[in-house]
Structures are given as structure tokens and as C-alpha cells.
Amino acid sequence: MHTHVGxxxxxxxxxxxxxxxxxxxxxxxxxxxxxxxxxxxxAVRPRxxxxxxxxxxxxxxxxxxxxxxxxILDSVTASLLTKLRGVDRDAIVELLEVRGVISSACRxxxxxxxxRRARAAELLGAAATSSSFTDLQRLLGDGNxxxxxxxxxxxxxxxxxxxxxxxxxALDGQSPLPVGLVxxxxxxxxxxxxxPLRFVGLRSASPLTxxxxxxxxxxxxxxxxxxxxxxxxxxxPDPQAREAAAFALGRVGGPKAIRALIRCLEENAFAPLTTAxxxxxxxxxxxxxVPALETAASxxxxxxxxAATVALAGLGAEGWSRLEMLAHGTGMAAxxxxxxxxxxxxxxxxxxxAA
Amino acid sequence: xxSILIIDDDPDIRELISFKLEQLGFEVHTESDGETGLAxxxxxxxxxxLLDWMMPKLTGIEVCSLIRDGSDNVGVPVIMLTARAQExxxxxxxxxxxxDYIVKPFSPRELASRVEAVLARVS
Numbered sequence: 442m443h444t445h446v447g448x449x450x451x452x453x454x455x456x457x458x459x460x461x462x463x464x465x466x467x468x469x470x471x472x473x474x475x476x477x478x479x480x481x482x483x484a485v486r487p488r489x490x491x492x493x494x495x496x497x498x499x500x501x502x503x504x505x506x507x508x509x510x511x512x513i514l515d516s517v518t519a520s521l522l523t524k525l526r527g528v529d530r531d532a533i534v535e536l537l538e539v540r541g542v543i544s545s546a547c548r549x550x551x552x553x554x555x556x557r558r559a560r561a562a563e564l565l566g567a568a569a570t571s572s573s574f575t576d577l578q579r580l581l582g583d584g585n586x587x588x589x590x591x592x593x594x595x596x597x598x599x600x601x602x603x604x605x606x607x608x609x610x611a612l613d614g615q616s617p618l619p620v621g622l623v624x625x626x627x628x629x630x631x632x633x634x635x636x637p638l639r640f641v642g643l644r645s646a647s648p649l650t651x652x653x654x655x656x657x658x659x660x661x662x663x664x665x666x667x668x669x670x671x672x673x674x675x676x677x678p679d680p681q682a683r684e685a686a687a688f689a690l691g692r693v694g695g696p697k698a699i700r701a702l703i704r705c706l707e708e709n710a711f712a713p714l715t716t717a718x719x720x721x722x723x724x725x726x727x728x729x730x731v732p733a734l735e736t737a738a739s740x741x742x743x744x745x746x747x748a749a750t751v752a753l754a755g756l757g758a759e760g761w762s763r764l765e766m767l768a769h770g771t772g773m774a775a776x777x778x779x780x781x782x783x784x785x786x787x788x789x790x791x792x793x794x795a796a
Numbered sequence: 797x798x799s800i801l802i803i804d805d806d807p808d809i810r811e812l813i814s815f816k817l818e819q820l821g822f823e824v825h826t827e828s829d830g831e832t833g834l835a836x837x838x839x840x841x842x843x844x845x846l847l848d849w850m851m852p853k854l855t856g857i858e859v860c861s862l863i864r865d866g867s868d869n870v871g872v873p874v875i876m877l878t879a880r881a882q883e884x885x886x887x888x889x890x891x892x893x894x895x896d897y898i899v900k901p902f903s904p905r906e907l908a909s910r911v912e913a914v915l916a917r918v919s
Contacts, residue, residue, distance in 0.1 A: 486811065494815040494904065522810060527903030 479511045491515060493529050504539045515542050522567040527618020534568050543570055550576040555585040562588065574599060581611045581618070590686035593618050597626025604630050605637035609654070613647045620653055627657050633664040643669050648679035655682060659689025667694055671701040674718075680711040687714060692723030697726045706733045706749075709740070716744045723752025728759045735763050739774040746773060797913060799823040801840060803833030803859065804848035804877065809900075813846065816904045817911065830854025834862055841869050844915055846907075849878035849889070857892045871900035873914045877902060 483504075492503055505512045519542065520691070521533050526606040537543050544689050549561035562580050565573035570622070577599070580592030593611060596604050608626055611618045627634050635658065642654025643666075658666045670693070673686035687705055690698040698721070705718035719737055722730040737749035750767065767778035800822045804810050807828075809863050814824045825840055827833040837845055845863070849856040858869035860874050876889040879900040889897045898907055 486808070490808070490815050492810050494812065494819060517808075521812075524808060524901050525812075525903065526901040527905060529904050598836070792883065 443721075474546040477509070478513060479568060481510055482517060483600050484518055485510065485514045489514065489573070506540075510671070511540070515540060516749075518542075519564055519567065532538060534570060537568060538570065543568055543572065547573055547576045550580055555583075555588050558583065558585070559588045559591040561593045562595045564735050566591075566598040569599050571599070571601070574601070574603070578607050580608055582614065582616065584616075589616060589618055590622055593622050593626045594629070599631035600630055600633065602630070602633040602637055606641060609637075609642055609645065609650050612650055613655060620649070624653065624657060624660075628660065632661060632663075635661060635666065639663070639666045639669050644671055648677075650683055651677060651679065652682040652685040655689050657689075659685075659692035659751050662693060664693045667698055670694070672699055674698075674705055675701050680714055684711065684714040684717045687717035687721050691717070691724040694721060694725050696727070699725055699730055703730055703733045706730075706737055709737075709745075712742045712745055715740070715742070716748045718770075719745060719748035723748070723755045726756060728756060731756055731763055734760070734768070738767055738777060739772075741773075743773075746777045747780070750774075750777040754781045754785040755779075797821065797823045798843040799825065799832070799840065800844045800846060800911065801836055801842040802826045802845070802846045803828075803830065803836070803851065803856070805829060805851045806848070809848075809877075812904060813853045813868075813907065817910055820908055820912070822911075828852075830856065834859050837863055837872065838866070838868050842872060842912060843918075844873045844875065846875050846877050846911070847894070849876060849880050849885075857888060860889075860892040860894055871918075873918050875910060875914060877907070 481575060489503065501513065515537070518533055518540075522530065522537075526531065534541060534543075546561040546564045546568075549557050550560050550565070552561070556610055557698075558580065562577060565577055573595075577592050577596045580588055583589045588766075589611075593608065596608060605627065608618075608623050608630075612620065612623055627638075638654045638658050642657075643651055644698055645654070646652050651673065655670060658670060669692070670686045670689050674690060676681050677683045677686065683705065687702060690702060694702070698705060702718045702722050702725070705714055706722065709715050715737065719734060731753065734749045734753050738753065739751065740746045750764060753764040753767075764778050764781060767774050768782055769775070800817055802810050802817075802824060804813075804826075805828050810826045810828070813909055814826060817824050825836060825842065827836045829852045833845075833847070833851070834854060836842075837859075847856040847859060854862075856876060856878065860876070862871060863872060863874065873895045873898040874893060875898060876894040877898045877900065878885070878889070880889075881899040886897050886899075896910055898910060
């Protein structure tokens, strides 16, 4: 009996010793690999930077690096993609293309491992070469949600108008992407997204797509889309799309938008729309909005009343005098008016101090 | 020879800008955090400071404000070089006393031109 227990304990001790030894070996191998990487990086980085700063002479030696040195060079080179722009960034992309890193990433978008696909998408987005368009578009419908998210960001970074339509479809597809993510991707696309958003997004059958497109046109400052946005704010069947259009008009609207926004305010059918219209009128300005905002300031809905009083504070002497009249009254409208006056006064004092 | 101090926690950025500016004939010093960077401004009295915003110990905005509030080298030109690209960030940078503001990702050539332009304006 004692012999068996002794043997079992000895076996256990041997197993533990083996585990400790294996762990130590693994750790030392990792440390050695990290040191080697540091050494190679320390040698490679100055060469790369020297090459970049010295108008790209001697590119051939960099493009010929192979094995571990080559892999580390590629990693260091790729890390510069997000830090630079202009001709230096173009040179980095060219070097990655010559070294086959871009084509390898395109192939990796078909890899079985989700992490590999996501990494490939990240690199392709940072490089933003037109050759990766199809591969990234395919990844927008990837079975893995993380990969889809990385692909959407990367797709936006391509900065091409053609990227807008697939991103619009990704909002309502079988595996829809979160709205925030698609919005960020569109912001990366930039001003070239304006036309597709106006002519495809705002006319989409999907209320969500119309709503997101309208909001984005405002964020992008698409002044040319004012008439389209007025149309959505006035007559879109979806109240959220109208609300998004009202928000956008606050950013890009002019005199035409004022009339439409006053109608939205007076209609008072959907509180978020009324609130957005009040805010937008405050941002655009224009004394013709004062009477409608004064009425909205007495709304029983807190957000509407607050937005209306804040807007009045921004409408010059006429708006300010109505706001003061409201502040001298009683009830919630008076409280909102006093709050708006205080906030505007504080902002004015801060502005004077900064100046 | 005019001297430039680069304060940035990213070694790639420090190395790349140093190389570019040295090629143009500047004497370049580098620091990797706000605290040592501020000390270097006082000690080295550079002709221009290139300053990152988000750094350990002291942020670039704090460093810039401290330079402007100090008695030594208070007028040294400062160029902010940062990934913070919002309108409010740029306003804050100038309010802290920056002479110019460059957003990352940046073009090293454009940066070099701006450095030369700021130095020409000051001298």
C-alpha cells in the first residue's frame, strides 16, 4: 500500500518537474525570439527610415530581404502606413506591393482562421490599394462578426465612392453591421461619399439606410444636399429618417431649410423630430423661426422645450428678447429659458476670456 | 546651425523626422515624454519644438502651456504634431500657444516645409 502511494507521489513530482522545465524552456525560447526580433528591428528600422527620407535610393536591398529579416521588415513597414501620408506613404505601399505583402494579404482574406482574415483586412485597409477592393467587399459578408467589423473599417479607408453602396447594403444584409461602425467607415470614405449617399442612400427602400445617409450628409457637411434633405425632412414616411434629415439640415441648411424645419417644429408629431428641428433652427439662425420656437419652448416635452430655448438664445436680439420674456414668466418654459440664458452667458464669458 | 527638439513617444516618428530634418541641416534632439521634453526645452533652448499631444507624464498641451508660462525660452516656436484632429482639439492646441498644428498621419515633406516656414517667420 505504502509502496503504491510512494510511486504515485514520485510520478506526480516527476510530472510537475517536467512541466516546470517545459515552461522554462518555452519562456526562454520566447525571450530569445523577442530579443532576436528586437535586434533585427533595430537594424531594419533605420534602413527603412533612411531609405524613405533619402528619396528612396537603394530600394532594391529592402525589397530583397527574406526570411525572418523580411518578415520583420514587412511588419515595421506596415506599421508606418498609419503614421504617414503623401508620397512617403505611397512609397511604403509600393514597397509592400513589391515585396508581395499586399497580394499575400489578399490571399489571407480567404484563410480559414478568422484572426488571419481580420489581420489581412486591417493591412489592406491601411494600404488602401484598389487591388484589395473585391477581397474586402467579400469580407463584409464574412461569417465572423469581428472580421466583418474590421473589413467595414478597412473598406471605408479605401476612400472610394464605390465603397458606399456595399456599405449601405451591409446595414440591412443577412448579417447586418452596426450602424456606428458603418458610419465610421463612411467618414473614412470622406467627401466622395456625398453623391452615392444622396442618390442611392436617401432613395433607398430601407428606412434605416435613408436615416443613416441623411445623418452622414450632415456630418460630412454636404452643402449640395440641402434640397434632398429638405425633401426627406418634410415628407419621408419614416419619422427617424425625418429626424436625421433635420439634424443634417442644422449642419448644412440655409434659407430653404428654415421653412421646412419650421413646418417640422409646428407639426409636433414625433418628439425626436421636433427636438432635432428646434436644434437645427438654432444652428442655422434666421428670425423667422422665432415665433415657432417660442411656441415650442412651452412644450410639455422636456427635450423639445429645452432645445427650443437654447435655439432662441442663438437667434440674435429678437430671439434673446423673447427668451427674456419667457424667463420672466412661470412654469417649465420659464425655467428652461433661464437655463438657456445662463448657459449662453457662461459661454459668452468663456469666449471673451479665450480671446 | 538651428536646433530642433522633437518630443514624441513614437520611436518611428522621432527617427523619421530626425533623419529628414538632419538632412536639411538642422541639429536635432529628441525626447520621448513630456516631462523630459520640458526639461530639454529649458536646458537646450532649441530654436523650435515639435510636440506630440498624447504622451506619458505630461501631455503636449501641458508642455506647451508650461513653455508659454515660463520665463526661459517663452517665445520658442512650437508645432503640435498629433493624431487629435477634431476642430476643438486644434483650437485647444493654438489656445495653449502652438504656432502651427499638424495632424497625424502626416507628410514628412510638408512637416519640413512648415518647420522652415515657422523658423523663417520667427527670424
